[in-house]
Amino acid sequence: MGQIYLQRFAYREGVSKSELDQAWAEAFKTFAQSGNWGGVEKGVTHQQTYGTGWGGYVLIDVEDPEAFGRYQAHHNQTYGHAVHITWEPLFDMDRTAEAAIRDLK
Numbered sequence: 001m002g003q004i005y006l007q008r009f010a011y012r013e014g015v016s017k018s019e020l021d022q023a024w025a026e027a028f029k030t031f032a033q034s035g036n037w038g039g040v041e042k043g044v045t046h047q048q049t050y051g052t053g054w055g056g057y058v059l060i061d062v063e064d065p066e067a068f069g070r071y072q073a074h075h076n077q078t079y080g081h082a083v084h085i086t087w088e089p090l091f092d093m094d095r096t097a098e099a100a101i102r103d104l105k
Contacts, residue, residue, distance in 0.1 A: 002063035004047070004090045007037075009083040010055040023082035030074070036060065038074045043067025055083060 011020060030039045036046040043064030050057045062068045075085050 002061050005060050005062055005068075006088045006090050007058040007060060008055070008086045008088070009058070009079070011083055012081070015082050020082050023079050026078055030078070036071065038071030039078075040067045040071045040074070044071045 027037055031037055031046075033039065034041060036044055037049075037058060038044060043062070044067050045061040045063070047059035047061055049059075060071075062071075072087065079085065
C-alpha cells in the first residue's frame with residue numbers, strides 16, 4: 001500500500017447542468033477504461049467514491065508519484081471547468097494516537 005489520498009471535488013458555481021453532465025459523462029468513460037477517475041493505467045488505485053449534494057470525495061491509493069501527477073493533470077484538464085478539486089494525503093490517526101490513548105487508561 002502506498003500513500004492514501006482524500007480527493008475532494010466540489011461543483012463550481014455557475015456551471016450549467018449540461019456542462020456538469022458532460023463532465024460526468026467523460027468521468028464515467030475514463031473510469032470504465034482505467035478503473036479510476038484520472039485515467040492512469042497503474043500507480044493510482046481507486047478505493048471508493050462518496051457523493052454529496054455539493055460534490056463528493058474519492059479515496060485513492062498512490063503507489064507512483066509520476067502516475068499521480070498524470071492523474072491530477074487529467075482532472076484539471078478534463079473536469080476543472082466544472083469542479084474544484086483538491087487532494088489531501090491521509091494518515092492513520094488512530095494508530096498515531098494509540099500509545100497516548102493507551103497510556104491514559
